[in-house]
Amino acid sequence: MGRLPFSSQLFAIFSALIAEKAGIHYDAGERELLGDKLSARALEAGFDSLLDYYYYLRYDPEGAVEIDALIDALVVGETYFFRELPQLEVTIAEVVAPRVAAGQRPRIWSAACASGEEPLTIAMLLAERGLLDRVEIVASDISVRALARARAGVFGPRSLRSNAPPPAFAGRWLTVTPDRVAVSAELQRAITWRRVNLLDAAGIASLGQFDVIVCRNVLIYFHDNTARWVIGNLSGALAVGGFLLVGVSESLLRLGTALACEERGGVFLYRRTA
Secondary structure, three states, X not given: OOOOOOOHHHHHHHHHHHHHHHXXXXXXXXXXXXXXXXXXXXXXXXXXXXXXXXXXXXXXXXXXXXHHHHHHHHOOOOOXXXXXXXXXXXXXXXXXXXXXXXXXXXXXXXXXXXXXXXXXXXXXXXXXXXXXXXXXXEEEEOOHHHHHHHHHOEEOHHHOEOOEOOOHHHHHOEEEEOOEEEEOHHHHXXXXXXXXXXXXXXXXXXXXXXXXXXXOOOHHHOOHHHHHHHHHHHHHOEEEXXXXXXXXXXXXXXXXXXXXXXXXXXXXXEEOOX
16 A cells, blocks of 8 residues: 555644644654654554554554654654864863862763754763763663664764764774764763653753753744743753753844853753753
8 A cells, every 4th residue: 555645734733733842843744754754653663544553553552652753753763973072172172171070070961963963073072081981971862763873883984974073082982984983982871861851841851950951953843832842841950050052053142041052162051040
């Protein structure tokens, strides 16, 4: 069977369900894209009707497991090593390293880390400064599949990009061949991988508080109201004086955040002041 019929009514109820469960926003212009992904996942799960699939997801006690599988099929998971590297370098130099020098053990959370290249980049930067064993790194994503790739520590060649060339030190931590990029076991051991939904305030609170939270290039997939909720959850997980990093093309100012925007070393960070 080919693509399942996907009416405007089905688009309305599915997009609402997906926004509720994962925060991902689909507008009317993305109807066909969503229909293709839903159809493929429903057929794989054994359904020949998207309405039946919806009722299963929404009302069946076993639907929660399938919702996780659907989210895995929907999330973009676009990431790569050394992405927007200057922001991470400044944060470690001006926020993390001074706290270690003051006798603290800073905590860093890479939220919505996809397949893990971002927290592994952070771990490399810390290792280069001799700080890896003096900082706690937590990395999370909503996708079970992405986290499995992250934990394996082996990536495809697209995990390295020409627009983010590896620094000179990368060869100490990455083994690169034409078809794969493997990460050193030392970096892997330094990271605690967790499955976390950014809409889940209780789940986020259970992680404790952090000195730095990195949540980059994620808010663009959320409707503004959902983005405000997520920023509220992340802000609550910041220690007073802690910093939130978002993507260089993202801004929290239009969302009315209580975090203070600061420029350091040519990059922008958001600090919790109280």
